[in-house]
Amino acid sequence: MSHAIREAIAGIRRAPVLTGLSAAMVGLALFVVSLFSLAAFNLRVALQEVEARVEVVAYLREGTTPGEIEIARTELAALPEVLEVGYVSKDEALRRARRDLSDFGELFVSVEVNPLPASVEVRLRDGSRTKTAVEKIAETAYYYPFVEDVQYGREWVDKLFTLRRMAAFTTAVLGGAFGAVAALIIGTALRIAIFARREEIYIMRLVGARKGFIIRPFLVEGAIAGLVGGGVALALTWGTYQAVESFLFRVSWIPASWAVAVVAAGTSFGVLSSAVAVRRHLREV
Amino acid sequence: MIQLTGVSKEFSKRGYALEDVSLRVRTGEFVFLTGHSGSGKTTTLKLIHMAERPSAGEVLVCGHSSAKTPERDVWKVRRKVGYVFQDLSLLPGRSALENVAFALEVTGARNSAVLPRAQRLLSRVGLAPKLRSLVHELSGGEQQRVAIARALVNDPFVLLADEPTGNLDEHATRSVMQLFWDINANGMAVVMATHDLELVRAYSNARTLELDQGRLVYDSASHETAPA
Numbered sequence: 001m002s003h004a005i006r007e008a009i010a011g012i013r014r015a016p017v018l019t020g021l022s023a024a025m026v027g028l029a030l031f032v033v034s035l036f037s038l039a040a041f042n043l044r045v046a047l048q049e050v051e052a053r054v055e056v057v058a059y060l061r062e063g064t065t066p067g068e069i070e071i072a073r074t075e076l077a078a079l080p081e082v083l084e085v086g087y088v089s090k091d092e093a094l095r096r097a098r099r100d101l102s103d104f105g106e107l108f109v110s111v112e113v114n115p116l117p118a119s120v121e122v123r124l125r126d127g128s129r130t131k132t133a134v135e136k137i138a139e140t141a142y143y144y145p146f147v148e149d150v151q152y153g154r155e156w157v158d159k160l161f162t163l164r165r166m167a168a169f170t171t172a173v174l175g176g177a178f179g180a181v182a183a184l185i186i187g188t189a190l191r192i193a194i195f196a197r198r199e200e201i202y203i204m205r206l207v208g209a210r211k212g213f214i215i216r217p218f219l220v221e222g223a224i225a226g227l228v229g230g231g232v233a234l235a236l237t238w239g240t241y242q243a244v245e246s247f248l249f250r251v252s253w254i255p256a257s258w259a260v261a262v263v264a265a266g267t268s269f270g271v272l273s274s275a276v277a278v279r280r281h282l283r284e285v
Numbered sequence: 286m287i288q289l290t291g292v293s294k295e296f297s298k299r300g301y302a303l304e305d306v307s308l309r310v311r312t313g314e315f316v317f318l319t320g321h322s323g324s325g326k327t328t329t330l331k332l333i334h335m336a337e338r339p340s341a342g343e344v345l346v347c348g349h350s351s352a353k354t355p356e357r358d359v360w361k362v363r364r365k366v367g368y369v370f371q372d373l374s375l376l377p378g379r380s381a382l383e384n385v386a387f388a389l390e391v392t393g394a395r396n397s398a399v400l401p402r403a404q405r406l407l408s409r410v411g412l413a414p415k416l417r418s419l420v421h422e423l424s425g426g427e428q429q430r431v432a433i434a435r436a437l438v439n440d441p442f443v444l445l446a447d448e449p450t451g452n453l454d455e456h457a458t459r460s461v462m463q464l465f466w467d468i469n470a471n472g473m474a475v476v477m478a479t480h481d482l483e484l485v486r487a488y489s490n491a492r493t494l495e496l497d498q499g500r501l502v503y504d505s506a507s508h509e510t511a512p513a
């Protein structure tokens with residue numbers, strides 16, 4: 001293996017421009033992928049923030065006793081999809097209305113009788129905010145005789161989940177397409193780099209070098225080009241992220257695991273493309 | 286050491302390059318392989334080097350059979366058979382020393398041994414003063430010597446040479462031929478493909494094999510003309 005690393009470094013020294021160009025092409029190809037990852041991640045974050053607001057509200061009839069409220073809260077909180085169950089008294093509901101619905105002017109200020117019902121608010125766990133789970137909890141809540149009505153914004157939830165499915169599908173298709181294009185570009189870049197050294201491969205084979213001995217340095221070179229390219233892609237993406245954050249709007253940086261995946265993908269594609277290209281030349285000898 | 290038994294080689298586009306060729310080269314022999322262009326000389330050398338496999342028959346090289354040597358083991362054959370290519374196949378932009386050292390490195394020579402051994406090989410072929418010269422700065426004869434030095438890196442049993450004097454002037458030809466004789470005098474078999482009959486006549490004590498349209502038609506060792 002030490003020969004492979006030594007020979008790979010020697011190969012890079014012998015053709016620094018070619019190796020640099022390969023790494024740059026790998027970097028640009030992965031930059032597109034990681035930029036897309038940044039956009040996809042922020043779309044996901046935005047959708048998650050909206051989803052976090054999905055909750056089921058059960059409005060209680062007049063005269064519901066504290067005991068009944070406690071039973072409902074305890075039973076609903078025991079459901080696996082439920083994160084927490086809060087109680088909003090009539091007074092609290094009126095206070096919120098005055099705060100949140102100031103456009104209604106004096107409507108909630110001058111009332112002598114509070115028209116708003118008390119309610120139980122059910123918040124869901126992350127990953128459990130599915131249409132099925134929301135409907136199941138609404139149905140459970142509606143089952144209590146002291147519950148007058150249950151609301152969770154059925155249409156809004158339907159649209160949100162449709163949007164999430166579309167986003168997931170689009171991300172998968174576009175991500176796959178960008179990934180495929182990046183793989184092709186990386187493959188081509190490294191094939192060109194190896195093609196330029198086909199005479200070396202030819203001579204190595206003809207003087208009796210073992211196949212593994214010939215292939216390994218090129219795999220290391222491919223890995224180095226992929227690694228450097230992945231690093232370049234991340235640096236460019238970080239620069240773009242900083243620019244957007246500073247001059248346009250607030251965005252989130254991709255998780256560390258995604259960043260590692262970009263570099264790992266570059267390295268893997270580098271190794272794979274080199275292996276395919278070298279093997280092709282070896283077959284010719 | 287080298288034995289071809291009923292060997293034929295058919296190429297899909299140009300038909301048979303060799304047809305039913307049987308021959309044997311013994312240790313320490315000097316053999317000229319003659320014939321017109323397209324007679325099958327290069328194909329014969331490639332079969333011995335296992336760069337090609339026969340369509341029929343068997344090639345046996347230093348105990349390695351073409352029928353039983355898988356592709357992954359061909360390197361074992363090539364370390365026993367040195368090859369001086371018709372186009373030399375030297376690495377441009379590198380010195381004579383680097384070209385020979387490269388062959389040593391890739392065939393697993395110890396790091397500390399690479400440069401001294403490359404220097405010794407180049408000295409043996411008379412290129413000691415030009416170790417650091419880039420190959421494109423060397424004359425045709427000198428480039429040929431670099432190629433010969435490279436072919437010797439593994440101490441092969443046999444040296445194959447494909448038209449090694451084809452592009453050389455008379456003086457360089459004599460000088461390179463003398464080198465091949467010297468190598469052969471040390472016990473290494475040499476199989477040299479050439480279409481230069483004057484050269485063959487000048488070294489009449491060497492064995493001569495003649496190919497014509499893929500068939501072996503003459504072998505000076507048997508003084509027999511094979512049926513056409």
